Amino acid sequence: MKALxxxxxxxxxxxxxxxxxxxxxxxxxxxxxxxxxxxxxxRIDVLTGLFSRLSINSLVFVRPAEPYRTILDxxxxxxxxxxxxxxxxxxxxxxxxxxxxEFSTQAMAAELMRRKxxxxxxxxxxxxxxxTPEQGFVSVSSAIFSxxxxxxxxxxxxxxxxxxxxxYIDIFSQVVRRxxxxxxxxxxxxxGPFTEEESxxxxxxxxxxxxxxxxxxxxxxGNISYKLDDTVYISQTGSSLDELEGCIDPCPMDxxxxxxxxxxxxxxxxxxxxxxxxxxxxLHGHPKFSxxxxxxxxxxxxxxxxxxxxxxxxxxxxxxxxxxxxxxxxGPTGLCHTLxxxxxxxxxxxxxxxxxxxxxxxxxxxxxxxxxxxxxxxxNLYFERLxxxx
Amino acid sequence: xxxxxxxxxTVLHIDLTSGTATTEHPDExxxxxxxxxxxxxxxxxxxxxxxxYTNPRLPLLIFTGPLTGTNSPTSxxxxxxxxxxxxxxxCDGSIGGGLPTRLKKAGYDGLVITGRAAAPCGIEINDSDVxxxxxxxxxxxxxxxxYALEQRLPEDTSLACIGPAxxxxxxxxxxxxxxxxxxxxxGLGLVWAAKNLKYLTVRGTQEVRVHAPAAxxxxxxxxxxxxxxxxxxxxxxxxxxxxxxxxxxxxxSRRMLPTDNFRKTxxxxxxxxxxxxxxxxxxxxxxxxxxxxxxxxxxxxxxxSLPGFETMAHFTANVxxxxxxxxxxxxxxxxxxxxxxxxxxxxxxxLREITGKDYTDKTLLSRLRAMAEGGDQAGGALSLARSCxxxxxxxxxxGLELPAFDPRGGYGLALAYAVSTRxxxxxxxxxxxxxxxxxPVATDRFTFSGKARIIxxxxxxIAACDSMNACRLIFLAAGLEEYAKALTAVxxxxxxxxxxxxxxxxxxxxxxxxxxxxxxxxxxxDLPERFFTEPGTSGGGVDVxxxxxxxxxxARHNYYAVRGLDENGAPTAKTLQRLxxxx
Numbered sequence: 001m002k003a004l005x006x007x008x009x010x011x012x013x014x015x016x017x018x019x020x021x022x023x024x025x026x027x028x029x030x031x032x033x034x035x036x037x038x039x040x041x042x043r044i045d046v047l048t049g050l051f052s053r054l055s056i057n058s059l060v061f062v063r064p065a066e067p068y069r070t071i072l073d074x075x076x077x078x079x080x081x082x083x084x085x086x087x088x089x090x091x092x093x094x095x096x097x098x099x100x101x102e103f104s105t106q107a108m109a110a111e112l113m114r115r116k117x118x119x120x121x122x123x124x125x126x127x128x129x130x131x132t133p134e135q136g137f138v139s140v141s142s143a144i145f146s147x148x149x150x151x152x153x154x155x156x157x158x159x160x161x162x163x164x165x166x167x168y169i170d171i172f173s174q175v176v177r178r179x180x181x182x183x184x185x186x187x188x189x190x191x192g193p194f195t196e197e198e199s200x201x202x203x204x205x206x207x208x209x210x211x212x213x214x215x216x217x218x219x220x221x222g223n224i225s226y227k228l229d230d231t232v233y234i235s236q237t238g239s240s241l242d243e244l245e246g247c248i249d250p251c252p253m254d255x256x257x258x259x260x261x262x263x264x265x266x267x268x269x270x271x272x273x274x275x276x277x278x279x280x281x282x283l284h285g286h287p288k289f290s291x292x293x294x295x296x297x298x299x300x301x302x303x304x305x306x307x308x309x310x311x312x313x314x315x316x317x318x319x320x321x322x323x324x325x326x327x328x329x330x331g332p333t334g335l336c337h338t339l340x341x342x343x344x345x346x347x348x349x350x351x352x353x354x355x356x357x358x359x360x361x362x363x364x365x366x367x368x369x370x371x372x373x374x375x376x377x378x379x380n381l382y383f384e385r386l387x388x389x390x
Numbered sequence: 391x392x393x394x395x396x397x398x399x400t401v402l403h404i405d406l407t408s409g410t411a412t413t414e415h416p417d418e419x420x421x422x423x424x425x426x427x428x429x430x431x432x433x434x435x436x437x438x439x440x441x442x443y444t445n446p447r448l449p450l451l452i453f454t455g456p457l458t459g460t461n462s463p464t465s466x467x468x469x470x471x472x473x474x475x476x477x478x479x480x481c482d483g484s485i486g487g488g489l490p491t492r493l494k495k496a497g498y499d500g501l502v503i504t505g506r507a508a509a510p511c512g513i514e515i516n517d518s519d520v521x522x523x524x525x526x527x528x529x530x531x532x533x534x535x536x537y538a539l540e541q542r543l544p545e546d547t548s549l550a551c552i553g554p555a556x557x558x559x560x561x562x563x564x565x566x567x568x569x570x571x572x573x574x575x576x577g578l579g580l581v582w583a584a585k586n587l588k589y590l591t592v593r594g595t596q597e598v599r600v601h602a603p604a605a606x607x608x609x610x611x612x613x614x615x616x617x618x619x620x621x622x623x624x625x626x627x628x629x630x631x632x633x634x635x636x637x638x639x640x641x642x643s644r645r646m647l648p649t650d651n652f653r654k655t656x657x658x659x660x661x662x663x664x665x666x667x668x669x670x671x672x673x674x675x676x677x678x679x680x681x682x683x684x685x686x687x688x689x690x691x692x693x694x695s696l697p698g699f700e701t702m703a704h705f706t707a708n709v710x711x712x713x714x715x716x717x718x719x720x721x722x723x724x725x726x727x728x729x730x731x732x733x734x735x736x737x738x739x740x741l742r743e744i745t746g747k748d749y750t751d752k753t754l755l756s757r758l759r760a761m762a763e764g765g766d767q768a769g770g771a772l773s774l775a776r777s778c779x780x781x782x783x784x785x786x787x788x789g790l791e792l793p794a795f796d797p798r799g800g801y802g803l804a805l806a807y808a809v810s811t812r813x814x815x816x817x818x819x820x821x822x823x824x825x826x827x828x829x830p831v832a833t834d835r836f837t838f839s840g841k842a843r844i845i846x847x848x849x850x851x852i853a854a855c856d857s858m859n860a861c862r863l864i865f866l867a868a869g870l871e872e873y874a875k876a877l878t879a880v881x882x883x884x885x886x887x888x889x890x891x892x893x894x895x896x897x898x899x900x901x902x903x904x905x906x907x908x909x910x911x912x913x914x915x916d917l918p919e920r921f922f923t924e925p926g927t928s929g930g931g932v933d934v935x936x937x938x939x940x941x942x943x944x945a946r947h948n949y950y951a952v953r954g955l956d957e958n959g960a961p962t963a964k965t966l967q968r969l970x971x972x973x
């Protein structure tokens with residue numbers, strides 16, 4: 001258990017969500033017969049109390065790194081009854097993020113007895129799990145991602161509607177100053193086409209690692225696939241994109257086996273793209289500004305407002321890249337219905353409030369380059385659009 | 391008594407000896423502590439848990455939960471519970487179809503059936519009209535009984551009955567609910583037979599009151615959205631499309647498919663009997679319990695139900711049969727005879743190992759018929775193996791035959807099997823979810839590290855699910871966080887993940903307490919020796935060694951500590967007091 005605690009503390013730091021060392025380094029606790037922590041800290045007494053009050057086996061506490069710390073504290077102060085993320089995937093899995101007024105065992109237990117992740121203003125994010133510390137890691141990472149998206153989306157909306165206040169303007173400017181520079185270098189992947197399973201899996205694992213390294217996905221969400229003959233190799237559901245070895249399912253497109261039961265929830269969408277086009281591989285990440293721009297719309301009086309992620313009927317694009325509605329999975333409003341036709345025409349598409357898909361022919365060089373290029377374009381576009389209002 | 395939301399506030403007691411029915415209105419605190427379904431049924435079993443199944447005072451309990459009959463997703467579930475004639479342990483079955491919903495709509499949270507009728511009888515409930523009637527259907531198979539009842543009863547009536555296996559005294563006897571929605575193990579059908587009860591019909595026309603319909607709708611949306619995002623439930627290869635037999639390839643490829651009575655863990659002819667093969671052969675349509683959008687039941691063009699994964703795997707790999715039609719026929723025959731197909735197939739696997747004789751499609755069916763007639767194998771695998779002087783060939787825990795997941799392929803599964811209150815059952819903690827299906831996150835399936843608490847918490851979660859009642863499968867996507875909101879909306883009481891887990895813990899410890907009272911101890915919380923001494927079938931990059939016994943015992947010790955049990959697996963006085971079970 002201690003090894004798992006250390007692993008997820010290190011992953012939080014590696015993603016830039018928290019410092020690796022010092023007093024703000026992540027605290028991760030795991031309980032089987034005995035409670036263990038990844039490191040010692042004066043706050044462990046309070047956090048240990050949560051294990052006594054809650055039926056959990058793991059807990060993650062993070063004082064986020066900047067600019068996330070400022071964003072979280074700002075949103076928590078403005079939304080004391082809870083922060084409601086607007087990106088589709090986080091809304092699906094987290095619903096909303098309760099705000100706990102104080103860092104005390106009693107107060108935090110009162111919130112965590114209902115929810116898997118909470119924000120404590122001025123302190124950090126706390127998340128718990130009943131299986132492994134990975135649950136807390138995912139919840140914390142998702143909370144940080146979704147509040148980042150919410151903060152920038154809300155700011156742009158307010159700028160457009162002339163409802164910005166001085167405090168928001170000041171905080172926004174602090175946050176923007178702390179944004180990392182966009183990456184423009186490319187990793188350079190092995191050239192395809194790949195003709196046997198081993199090289200496919202190796203190429204996918206390498207692409208997955210780079211998607212994470214370049215900050216194009218939150219926690220581990222996202223997926224990758226490659227079509228070899230009539231079999232789609234795809235990352236497993238809930239797999240960590242930087243640890244894909246052993247987590248790739250071969251799924252014959254004739255449906256002759258159901259090994260794909262553990263495949264990504266987007267397998268159907270990937271398969272349909274391959275059926276409709278000559279593409280041979282797909283990358284899917286959650287780059288932040290692509291998600292933010294996919295949700296930006298000035299049609300306040302649209303009858304679908306509030307349900308854009310499933311009902312938007314407009315032909316929206318970002319520099320020619322289509323934005324389509326669709327929820328995770330294969331339901332009647334699932335992205336499996338909307339994404340494939342859009343991808344077929346453009347080789348890339350953004351799913352509203354969710355993430356960016358890019359396709360390539362033989363290897364991951366083109367889709368990765370496109371993923372990064374579209375994200376950087378969305379980032380520029382965000383500030384261009386903002387400049388129209390402020 | 392306060393206003394009743396999500397419950398009727400009424401439990402119906404039926405005494406078959408006198409043929410009388412009386413109503414009881416349990417105190418609110420009983421509902422708070424045990425909720426409904428499995429939890430509440432366990433509460434009613436407790437005072438009589440030491441009775442043999444032949445004792446008329448042993449109650450047969452059929453309970454609904456507070457979500458049953460509402461439009462909460464997958465809430466058309468209920469519980470049948472009593473003491474198992476097969477194992478002597480507490481045993482429950484989660485039932486679906488329409489019966490639980492209709493029982494609730496008839497005005498009852500549950501049925502407590504005691505006594506023994508002088509002659510074979512049926513119970514017929516039509517809202518407040520409750521009748522115990524003599525029947526001439528004794529001796530008929532379950533299809534014949536249900537079709538006969540369907541002819542004379544309104545279409546919106548639900549039906550349950552036993553078959554010849556129960557009448558002939560087999561402790562493998564199951565219960566047919568709305569034809570193939572039973573899934574009741576542990577020989578609970580024999581409890582019906584011991585009471586001379588052949589069938590139950592229920593028709594209910596009332597509405598279940600919901601405290602906050604708008605809040606329930608919001609909770610439902612969150613639950614449905616999560617299921618739509620679940621590849622296991624709703625994906626192209628998921629249960630919704632292919633039934634639970636979608637697990638076949640996955641479990642086989644993970645080298646944990648019981649083959650040849652658990653002597654191997656990989657079936658080379660899997661592609662002949664997997665979900666894709668069945669879909670091609672039988673072109674099934676979807677079918678589901680009332681209130682379910684997953685619809686995991688699959689019905690062939692000829693009207694037969696396609697077997698679920700556990701039944702299909704055991705009637706193929708575990709008995710050395712690669713003919714899907716033979717497995718279909720065997721499963722269908724079990725349904726008609728009222729036999730638990732998992733235990734029946736496992737017993738046949740045990741017999742095949744002992745005799746060394748393979749089955750043909752004919753001998754497979756003839757053995758099942760003999761089993762239902764009270765033959766040598768009617769007592770189950772353990773009884774058979776003991777009678778042959780080969781007890782090691784029985785793949786059972788606490789006398790209940792193991793389902794189609796080999797514990798050498800998942801150490802959480804191994805622990806869960808061993809400590810399950812009803813014996814060889816994977817559904818008490820369903821570790822397949824994280825050890826194979828990666829939900830909510832993946833765990834290393836070849837380690838016991840961390841598994842003691844994981845299993846304890848999962849047992850509590852599933853016990854809470856069984857007490858609300860929702861379908862266990864939906865917990866592969868949604869969780870107590872979402873269901874607590876639904877339950878709060880339905881009942882008007884403030885439920886949280888934590889308070890639901892406390893109900894689940896109380897339910898599980900109550901069962902442990904009853905089992906301890908009937909002599910179950912640490913020696914019963916164990917696995918067949920084979921799993922500690924023989925490897926599984928390694929290959930495909932997967933090594934399947936025997937389970938390290940010392941590691942297993944250490945994990946079990948940790949489980950006892952986490953669960954608040956003494957070294958013999960019985961709840962400590964402190965645990966009972968903490969959960970309010972000491973009075």
